[in-house]
Amino acid sequence: MRVTIYEVGPRDGLQNESAVVPVEVKREFIGRLAEAGLTTIEATSFVHPKWVPQLADAGELLESLPRVPGVRYPVLVPNERGLDRATLQQGVTDIAIFGSATESFAQRNLNRTVESQFEMFAPVVARALAHGMRVRAYVSMCFADPWEGPVAPEQVARVGRRLLDLGCCELSLGDTIGVGTPRHVEALLDAFAEAGVGPDRLAVHFHDTYGQALANTLTALKRGITVVDSSAGGIGGCPYAKSATGNLATEDLVWMLDGLGVETGVDVRSLAATSLWLAEILGRPSPSRVVQALAKEI
Numbered sequence: 630m631r632v633t634i635y636e637v638g639p640r641d642g643l644q645n646e647s648a649v650v651p652v653e654v655k656r657e658f659i660g661r662l663a664e665a666g667l668t669t670i671e672a673t674s675f676v677h678p679k680w681v682p683q684l685a686d687a688g689e690l691l692e693s694l695p696r697v698p699g700v701r702y703p704v705l706v707p708n709e710r711g712l713d714r715a716t717l718q719q720g721v722t723d724i725a726i727f728g729s730a731t732e733s734f735a736q737r738n739l740n741r742t743v744e745s746q747f748e749m750f751a752p753v754v755a756r757a758l759a760h761g762m763r764v765r766a767y768v769s770m771c772f773a774d775p776w777e778g779p780v781a782p783e784q785v786a787r788v789g790r791r792l793l794d795l796g797c798c799e800l801s802l803g804d805t806i807g808v809g810t811p812r813h814v815e816a817l818l819d820a821f822a823e824a825g826v827g828p829d830r831l832a833v834h835f836h837d838t839y840g841q842a843l844a845n846t847l848t849a850l851k852r853g854i855t856v857v858d859s860s861a862g863g864i865g866g867c868p869y870a871k872s873a874t875g876n877l878a879t880e881d882l883v884w885m886l887d888g889l890g891v892e893t894g895v896d897v898r899s900l901a902a903t904s905l906w907l908a909e910i911l912g913r914p915s916p917s918r919v920v921q922a923l924a925k926e927i
């Protein structure tokens with residue numbers, strides 16, 4: 630078995646830093662992630678720079694990224710303006726749109742209703758596919774929403790199905806505020822199966838607020854999912870969902886997968902060294918237990 634790790638640290642992680650990280654640091658971070666063996670590294674976002682100033686340097690960053698054979702750098706794109714900006718850059722081959730399962734988050738994150746988000750995304754996906762790009766979709770607030778409480782799995786599956794039907798090749802299921810447990814994961818995957826979406830088209834994206842991300846990931850793997858999102862050192866969050874903390878740490882994920890004999894191609898020690906380097910720059914320790922444990926021997 631092989632699991633593809635979809636690294637989101639440079640985007641999901643750095644978008645939530647209070648300080649703006651210099652473009653040179655981002656470039657070195659991404660280069661080091663590729664050296665550690667990660668092959669899918671979500672680099673940045675072409676969202677409105679006023680909404681996420683931390684990623685306002687998206688164009689400059691992409692221009693200067695090392696082109697490593699076999700390494701892809703997907704970027705978030707919410708709308709046609711974002712796609713215009715992304716396609717100005719050489720070598721953008723993968724984009725991701727990001728929808729919400731709930732009205733409250735759709736409004737706060739996209740300034741749209743759940744229904745009108747599809748109208749915004751449809752031309753983006755059509756144009757990106759015509760350019761030969763690969764398009765992923767996210768659906769956020771898959772288990773609960775800070776303003777609306779628990780979210781019904783069927784509601785998430787309905788939104789997710791519509792995002793996939795736009796022509797996206799993969800749907801990443803976001804536990805944006807990190808409250809889900811394995812039982813919720815089972816129920817959500819049942820709802821997707823019911824809606825005709827199997828694990829081959831799904832990825833999982835767990836924030837680790839309540840320490841459940843690894844257990845949730847294992848549950849998803851047992852259900853046949855083979856693409857897992859995580860962020861180096863466990864940095865991350867979402868600026869429009871204040872209760873969101875970091876993603877599942879990539880080191881915690883790799884440690885578990887190594888132990889299970891599942892191939893990832895990632896060197897956990899090299900990755901932890903990068904997270905320690907970044908933690909020094911960010912001025913606070915990595916929340917990852919594996920990074921903390923390896924710090925003693927690196």
Ligand SMILES: CC(C)(COP(=O)([O-])OP(=O)([O-])OC[C@H]1O[C@@H](n2cnc3c(N)ncnc32)[C@H](O)[C@@H]1OP(=O)([O-])[O-])[C@@H](O)C(=O)NCCC(=O)NCCSC(=O)C[C@@](C)(O)CC(=O)[O-]
Pocket residue numbers: 641644674675676677678680681705707708710711712714727738739740767768769770803804805834866867868869
């Ligand atoms: C979607 C919008 C743009 C709508 O924002 P809006 O204000 O409704 O935009 P608009 O379409 O009304 O346009 C207003 C102005 O913004 C400009 N504009 C419009 N779009 C862009 C763009 N792309 N780049 C640059 N400029 C842009 C546009 O050109 C126009 O300029 P004007 O004509 O007034 O001079 C805004 O809500 C936005 O940027 N939202 C992004 C929020 C975000 O990035 N959140 C974090 C990522 S999602 C996440 O983290 C969750 C995830 C994916 O990790 C999964 C999980 O954990 O659940």
